[in-house]
Amino acid sequence: MILALVDLDNTLTTSNGLILEETIKDINEFNKKNKLVIISTSYFNEIDNLLKKYGLEIDFYSISNNIGLIDNEIYKGNINLLNELIDKFDDAIYTLWSNDINNTYVYKYQDRLAFFYPKGNLIKLDSFNVNLPNIFVAISNDNIDSFINYINNNELNYNIIAKDLKRHIIRISPKNYSEFDFYKFIINKYKNYKIIGIGDSSSNLDFINLCNLKVAMKNSELEEKLEIKTPLDNNSNGALNYLINLQ
Numbered sequence: 001m002i003l004a005l006v007d008l009d010n011t012l013t014t015s016n017g018l019i020l021e022e023t024i025k026d027i028n029e030f031n032k033k034n035k036l037v038i039i040s041t042s043y044f045n046e047i048d049n050l051l052k053k054y055g056l057e058i059d060f061y062s063i064s065n066n067i068g069l070i071d072n073e074i075y076k077g078n079i080n081l082l083n084e085l086i087d088k089f090d091d092a093i094y095t096l097w098s099n100d101i102n103n104t105y106v107y108k109y110q111d112r113l114a115f116f117y118p119k120g121n122l123i124k125l126d127s128f129n130v131n132l133p134n135i136f137v138a139i140s141n142d143n144i145d146s147f148i149n150y151i152n153n154n155e156l157n158y159n160i161i162a163k164d165l166k167r168h169i170i171r172i173s174p175k176n177y178s179e180f181d182f183y184k185f186i187i188n189k190y191k192n193y194k195i196i197g198i199g200d201s202s203s204n205l206d207f208i209n210l211c212n213l214k215v216a217m218k219n220s221e222l223e224e225k226l227e228i229k230t231p232l233d234n235n236s237n238g239a240l241n242y243l244i245n246l247q
Helices: 008-012 021-032 044-053 081-088 112-116 141-154 179-189 202-208 238-246
Strands: 002-006 035-041 059-062 068-069 073-076 093-099 103-107 123-124 137-138 154-164 167-174 195-200 212-218
Touching: 002 008, 002 179, 002 238, 008 035, 008 238, 021 059, 021 238, 044 059, 044 068, 044 195, 068 179, 081 212, 112 137, 137 141, 141 154, 141 167, 179 202, 195 202, 195 238
Parallel strands: 002 035, 002 195, 035 059, 103 123, 195 212
Antiparallel strands: 059 068, 068 073, 093 103, 093 137, 137 167, 154 167
């Protein structure tokens, strides 16, 4: 049996963000005897809505949310509310948000940052008390150095998502949880499977390098980094064409 860990954008989807009818047919055929799991940097809600649009029932994991839907169960890593951080820097926080399957939770909602908030049922909070794997914070530039120093000294990870003249937008998560924990979880869960990783960008290498077979999409930046590539590109059902022919 084969476990295929597959990127979403420009791997399962076309360059226009569509899933081809041939791809849908091949996914359903492949999953009769094997298992396909999507690993994507897209938000959980965006993946969920796209799959529902095409009537696909596929396990998936969102790196952006550190949360996945595996065998109809929610997978979450080690979760921290980060209340101490939020309380300490409350005056410097411009807005803060996180999201789960259906809802986007926002503390100090700002109209001008509406495009940064994930899609979903919007819940505006008077205080942040949602038990989710990571949070996104917009914080003033005057406080950014002390904010990052605090993060570094308190077992937290951060990524700067965007910045302007007034503030930084930062993603924060517990240091003892990362997407690697999920990769190890899924690989251990299906350890009796032959594991194949397929993607198109360097950001996919973290999970592809843990697989038995490492596959690059044709005409992608990974072609020069991996020995195996799909015969067809993402606009021609390349990923599923490779998997179907491999069985």
